[in-house]
Amino acid sequence: MNENEKFVPLRPEDIKKYRLKFEKNQKLIYIGHLDLLKLFQRSVKRGKLPIEYSKGFNPHQLMVFAIPLPLGMESGAEYIDIRLTEDVPPETIVSSLNAVFPQGIRILEARKISFSQNCAADVHSADYTVILPHTGFEDIIEEINKSESIQIERTVKKRVKQTEIRPYIKKLSIEGNTLKTTLVTGSQGNLKPDDLLKYIYKCKGLEYIPYKVKIKREEMYADTEGSVKL
Amino acid sequence: MLDEILLQVEKPGRYIGNEGGMEIKDPSKTDIRFAFCFPDVYEVGMSHLGLQILYFFLNRREDTYCERAFAPWHDMEEKMRENALPLFSLETFTPLKEFDFVGFTLQYEMSYTNVINMLDLSGIPIFAKDRKEEDPLIIGGGPCTYNPEPLADFFDIFYIGEGEVSYDELLDTYKKNKKAGGTKFDFLKAACRIKGIYIPSFYDVSYNDDGTISAFTPKYDFVPKTVEKVIVKDLDKVFYPEKQLVPLIETVHDRVTLEVFRGCIRGCRFCQAGYVYRPVREKNHQHLLDVCQKLVESSGHEEISLTSLSTGDYREFKPLAEGLLEKYSKDNVSISLPSLRIDAFSLDLMDKVQAVRRSGLTFAPEAGSQRLRDVINKGITEEEILKGCELAFSGGWTRVKLYFMTGLPTETKEDLLGIALLADKIVSKYFEIPKEERKDKPITVVASAACFVPKPFTAFQWERQSTVDEFYEKQKFVKNSITRKQIKYNYHEPELSSLEGVLARGDRRLSHALYKAWQLGAKFDSWQEFFSYDTWLEAFKQTNTSPEFYANRQRSYDEILPWDHISIGVKKEFFIEEAEKAKAEVVTPNCRKECSHCGVARFGCGVCYE
Numbered sequence: 001m002n003e004n005e006k007f008v009p010l011r012p013e014d015i016k017k018y019r020l021k022f023e024k025n026q027k028l029i030y031i032g033h034l035d036l037l038k039l040f041q042r043s044v045k046r047g048k049l050p051i052e053y054s055k056g057f058n059p060h061q062l063m064v065f066a067i068p069l070p071l072g073m074e075s076g077a078e079y080i081d082i083r084l085t086e087d088v089p090p091e092t093i094v095s096s097l098n099a100v101f102p103q104g105i106r107i108l109e110a111r112k113i114s115f116s117q118n119c120a121a122d123v124h125s126a127d128y129t130v131i132l133p134h135t136g137f138e139d140i141i142e143e144i145n146k147s148e149s150i151q152i153e154r155t156v157k158k159r160v161k162q163t164e165i166r167p168y169i170k171k172l173s174i175e176g177n178t179l180k181t182t183l184v185t186g187s188q189g190n191l192k193p194d195d196l197l198k199y200i201y202k203c204k205g206l207e208y209i210p211y212k213v214k215i216k217r218e219e220m221y222a223d224t225e226g227s228v229k230l
Numbered sequence: 231m232l233d234e235i236l237l238q239v240e241k242p243g244r245y246i247g248n249e250g251g252m253e254i255k256d257p258s259k260t261d262i263r264f265a266f267c268f269p270d271v272y273e274v275g276m277s278h279l280g281l282q283i284l285y286f287f288l289n290r291r292e293d294t295y296c297e298r299a300f301a302p303w304h305d306m307e308e309k310m311r312e313n314a315l316p317l318f319s320l321e322t323f324t325p326l327k328e329f330d331f332v333g334f335t336l337q338y339e340m341s342y343t344n345v346i347n348m349l350d351l352s353g354i355p356i357f358a359k360d361r362k363e364e365d366p367l368i369i370g371g372g373p374c375t376y377n378p379e380p381l382a383d384f385f386d387i388f389y390i391g392e393g394e395v396s397y398d399e400l401l402d403t404y405k406k407n408k409k410a411g412g413t414k415f416d417f418l419k420a421a422c423r424i425k426g427i428y429i430p431s432f433y434d435v436s437y438n439d440d441g442t443i444s445a446f447t448p449k450y451d452f453v454p455k456t457v458e459k460v461i462v463k464d465l466d467k468v469f470y471p472e473k474q475l476v477p478l479i480e481t482v483h484d485r486v487t488l489e490v491f492r493g494c495i496r497g498c499r500f501c502q503a504g505y506v507y508r509p510v511r512e513k514n515h516q517h518l519l520d521v522c523q524k525l526v527e528s529s530g531h532e533e534i535s536l537t538s539l540s541t542g543d544y545r546e547f548k549p550l551a552e553g554l555l556e557k558y559s560k561d562n563v564s565i566s567l568p569s570l571r572i573d574a575f576s577l578d579l580m581d582k583v584q585a586v587r588r589s590g591l592t593f594a595p596e597a598g599s600q601r602l603r604d605v606i607n608k609g610i611t612e613e614e615i616l617k618g619c620e621l622a623f624s625g626g627w628t629r630v631k632l633y634f635m636t637g638l639p640t641e642t643k644e645d646l647l648g649i650a651l652l653a654d655k656i657v658s659k660y661f662e663i664p665k666e667e668r669k670d671k672p673i674t675v676v677a678s679a680a681c682f683v684p685k686p687f688t689a690f691q692w693e694r695q696s697t698v699d700e701f702y703e704k705q706k707f708v709k710n711s712i713t714r715k716q717i718k719y720n721y722h723e724p725e726l727s728s729l730e731g732v733l734a735r736g737d738r739r740l741s742h743a744l745y746k747a748w749q750l751g752a753k754f755d756s757w758q759e760f761f762s763y764d765t766w767l768e769a770f771k772q773t774n775t776s777p778e779f780y781a782n783r784q785r786s787y788d789e790i791l792p793w794d795h796i797s798i799g800v801k802k803e804f805f806i807e808e809a810e811k812a813k814a815e816v817v818t819p820n821c822r823k824e825c826s827h828c829g830v831a832r833f834g835c836g837v838c839y840e
């Protein structure tokens with residue numbers, strides 16, 4: 001650091017943070033999380049948004065995703081927080097990014113948020129819609145809804161572990177082959193739809209083939225009950 | 231079904247197109263559909279500048295839709311074959327079979343089996359003679375078309391030279407013929423009169439008893455005897471895309487690539503690129519800065535790379551480099567520099583560019599002794615290298631990379647020993663610096679040795695290549711003569727280079743061996759993990775092909791070479807002169823110092839008229 005460049009602590013009002021909601025669908029579901037991050041980094045530059053960089057030897061753009069979207073999953077509501085060096089009207093953020101995004105990714109809305117907010121910490125649950133290749137799961141869904149405890153086996157660091165997942169299932173319903181669910185999601189607790197589906201298939205004695213199933217994340221919430229939008 | 235397949239393969243992002251900059255057109259409203267194929271995996275092909283240029287060049291025509299296809303990775307190929315899904319374009323997912331043209335860019339010999347495999351995956355008959363009127367025309371371009379003979383039986387057309395020159399005429403001719411209801415033959419007949427267009431099926435080849443060519447003759451009187459390459463005369467005026475395709479997944483090079491000139495003034499005698507791209511034609515640096523600005527803005531890339539042969543020879547290098555630094559260093563856009571001649575200016579420049587420091591200094595002496603460097607006309611001296619290192623060491627640099635070749639013509643043990651000696655002298659140079667200034671940083675010198683492959687259109691096109699065993703012996707000898715622990719020695723596996731040697735100077739009869747190798751499972755040969763030398767040896771055996779005939783045989787000046795009907799503008803007599811000067815250890819000055827009248831001046835442009 002330069003000698004006469006004194007360290008001035010940032011005041012909260014100096015921090016210009018925006019939360020963007022976006023959808024990811026069509027062929028874009030086949031790019032993974034890191035590639036999506038790259039896409040955002042380039043698009044922010046192409047869209048000429050005054051992005052803030054981290055200080056230090058290897059400066060990077062200040063942006064954070066709520067939670068990675070698994071490759072192959074569609075989403076109608078992903079969230080990312082970005083920091084800008086100056087205020088930009090949210091409509092401008094939306095339009096300048098959408099102008100440069102490829103087909104399959106689109107910003108739905110943007111809003112200014114306070115400096116202390118962070119979508120990765122804020123997210124607590126999410127809605128999913130699943131299209132299954134089979135029908136006839138009503139009984140199992142009912143059973144799950146009635147039960148107090150569900151144990152599944154999960155491999156964590158190469159070791160099989162018994163995990164209690166019932167508290168993570170907040171809502172669950174099925175109609176025909178369309179399953180809807182609200183699951184606890186985020187850094188303080190997380191149940192992947194895949195794990196739930198595996199369990200359901202196991203109960204039915206059917207083989208679970210991930211690529212035959214279509215999953216879409218519909219919304220993310222700041223509470224575990226799925227009522228306060230992120 | 232494609233969706234289900236994509237969920238089962240590694241990196242499905244390779245097969246979905248949709249990149250930034252991708253052209254979107256309505257195929258039903260275009261007259262010509264052109265599938266541009268790169269016979270390697272997506273990440274490699276997308277990093278290739280030629281693809282980017284030609285893609286936008288062809289698409290600037292409203293009547294043409296140029297789309298892309300790459301070699302699917304093994305897992306994808308397996309799924310495609312399982313589900314009878316033909317190879318498709320990334321823009322519209324159209325099967326390649328439905329295109330008017332399927333064009334392959336031929337960048338290296340080791341991608342030939344992938345060409346065959348891609349045709350097969352498309353359901354297109356592999357041999358040109360088996361294709362029907364409704365099948366696409368298969369066209370090849372790129373550096374390997376300077377000797378396209380091993381592929382002659384698979385292709386309808388080869389395009390010799392730079393794409394910007396004749397493609398418009400070729401496509402116009404195609405359109406006219408299609409409208410007039412002409413046949414494929416009618417089109418090829420008209421096409422063979424276009425500059426740079428070579429129709430292999432219009433020639434007959436006959437052979438002597440010893441296997442050499444006895445005659446190469448046009449089948450019809452309208453066919454030219456030789457086909458001369460086409461080149462762009464003024465690079466500042468020719469089309470250059472102001473946007474780039476920006477991949478959605480990580481590729482080999484995710485950056486803005488700026489081509490600052492074409493050609494090379496140096497004339498190293500082993501270097502095909504240095505001869506076939508003659509003469510040097512430079513772009514104006516201001517023009518480059520303008521284009522660069524547009525490319526950076528439209529791509530969002532954070533790295534700019536200058537790509538040309540021997541970029542340091544660019545006369546406007548200083549203003550260009552300074553212009554780039556001034557413009558982009560504060561914008562978090564880094565600049566990756568080519569290897570430069572080391573002097574105060576370049577060191578200062580490299581210091582400002584972080585990316586370079588990590589990789590260290592690079593020199594390409596190619597040969598270990600001054601004698602052999604004179605033979606190959608590599609105009610770099612030991613003194614220059616040592617001086618450069620000295621300067622760099624005192625500036626705090628501690629990594630040096632040296633590139634060499636083994637198996638060069640006239641090479642002796644002393645020359646090989648020279649590799650070890652030079653590396654050794656560099657290490658000693660470092661220890662000459664006062665200890666306080668060295669700051670205890672360890673020095674590493676990496677000496678890397680490739681195997682020499684004689685190429686068509688070089689002064690060494692008649693030379694015999696060392697055999698695999700000879701290469702191993704040479705490598706071992708160098709390795710054993712390196713004693714200092716600061717020196718690391720890497721070498722290439724000779725099997726691959728040996729095969730490259732066969733294909734590079736092959737003739738039409740090699741198509742059988744190529745086809746057989748593919749049938750036996752050869753593909754992605756440039757990938758070490760997939761290359762199987764035994765497969766190739768088996769293919770040679772089954773097709774009665776002698777690889778030694780092509781690779782390890784000394785040819786005489788009067789032999790008809792398989793590529794003699796192609797002209798790059800450099801006269802054969804010039805190559806003979808160069809070959810003789812090599813034997814006499816006499817160097818040839820570079821084009822800027824003095825013109826050696828190689829023949830290329832008749833293109834009427836570039837360095838020949840500076």
Ligand code: SF4
Nearest residue numbers: 494496498501504539
């Ligand atoms: S400097 Fe020599 S090796 Fe490099 S491109 Fe030019 S001719 Fe080829």
Ligand code: SF4
Nearest residue numbers: 821825826828831838
């Ligand atoms: S004609 Fe002279 S200046 Fe031109 S490329 Fe040949 S040697 Fe170089």
